[in-house]
Amino acid sequence: MCTHPHRHTLHCILPPYILSRIAEHGPPGLRAAAMRGLLVDPTIRMVRAATGGPVIGALARLRTAAGVVRAATPLRTIRDAQGEPEAPGAVIVRREGDAPTGDAAVDEAYDGLGATFALFQEAYGRNSIDDAGLPLDATVHYDRDYDNAFWDGTQMVFGDGDGQLFNRFTIALDVIGHELAHGVTEKEAGLAYYGQSGALNESISDVFGALVKQYLLRQTAEEADWLIGAGLLTPAVNGVALRSMKAPGTAYDDPVLGRDPQPADMAGFVRTNQDNGGVHINSGIPNRAFHLAATAIGGHAWERAGQIWYDALLDPATRANTDFAGFARITRDVAARRYGSGAAETRAVAGAWAAVGVDMS
Incomplete structure (x- = not known):
């Protein structure tokens, strides 16, 4: 369901009420996937809350404290979950500077991370999400028929959609920008999620x-x-x-x-x-x-x-x-x-x- 009243939450682009509607009114095959999404997403949140997870920009802040701040250029890494509900994905498929792969989800994620970095850096002088050069990571092909994309405090994760109601979630650039902007809000204002x-x-x-x-x-x-x-x-x-x-x-x-x-x-x-x-x-x-x-x-x-x-x-x-x-x-x-x-x-x-x-x- 991707909601939680506290900080360091999992932020998903697809609201829980849409998943609930699919679970109730969608085709039989999609109902099960929607129910799984409603059950799995809160589980991810609880695991992250229990482990604490890497707090946004932790490594970047350590570099800053040591007087080492990365230049204002993106450092992107795209991983492939290969249809498994695992993030980060097991296989690195594109690193910063690599040529396009031909996999639409991989290349859209890479380009979307770069476009978001460019807006914040060029328009507002911000060096990545935490303003300290945080590397930008993403996992694509998460789970099967997964209708969502989320920012978990350290990376972007994208489902491929079910193909019947939703296309792949890397297809919309504003979705990528939306999710990464949650990291900026978390770092700056920490607006309570309620x-x-x-x-x-x-x-x-x-x-x-x-x-x-x-x-x-x-x-x-x-x-x-x-x-x-x-x-x-x-x-x-x-x-x-x-x-x-x-x-x-x-x-x-x-x-x-x-x-x-x-x-x-x-x-x-x-x-x-x-x-x-x-x-x-x-x-x-x-x-x-x-x-x-x-x-x-x-x-x-x-x-x-x-x-x-x-x-x-x-x-x-x-x-x-x-x-x-x-x-x-x-x-x-x-x-x-x-x-x-x-x-x-x-x-x-x-x-x-x-x-x-x-x-x-």
Whole structure:
């Protein structure tokens, strides 16, 4: 299910409510796979919690303490799990600088890690996920018919999808950016993965996942599709993506997957004990706020809107329990510090949060 209220959690792109829908309404063969996913993913979390796992950037921080920081270039390693539920995969199939392999999942993972590194380094001066040169690892071909991708605190892991409802999970660049951005949030703010702070955690990953794709394609805010997971759904599914930042609640409406449950503003805020208090559901509200701010500011979203969100993520006022209103105030304040209290950027940020019903008073 890939949810947990504490830090160092397993973050999955596919929400548990979608897996639950497949387990209940999907074809017989996929029901079993969905049930296995709902059972296996929490087990992975518990094992990582029990062992502690390598804390993000531990080796990089040791290098930093010793005065040795890697140059701001990616160091990627892709492993192949060969259909086994093991991560990291047993076989290294591509290292930094190696030529493409011809295996789409391997090469998409490699390119996606590089594109994410490039956004954070070139747009924000950040040296990898932990800002200390953390090597970027990924495992592909995880398990069989595995409908998910996740960041476990040390690496990315990708399933191949079931081929009926979902394609391979390396196919969507914004999914890769989304999952790696969880590592940035973990390192900087440690937003608790429950309720509004958890929805912010998910939203920030959607923001930077979208920006990774826009940066690679050099799209303006107006040109971008603002979809998370475009390409993941097969033609058998009535939908375009997992989420829409521009129009939350419209990404899919399908007999098996159900209807996209995301609200577009606080009037539709969902109060639930499922999905860690609705972290994948209510993230639609801050997602739309970012889209509104970015399109109001105009140009390339990673430049000014993205800079404001990145500054806010790093701001000391952003803490584990920060809620929507708190983060809205922080984005407004950092925009004012960077661009001026009466600047168009600051007005756009304040107006965007007001439009989704978040009260900053």
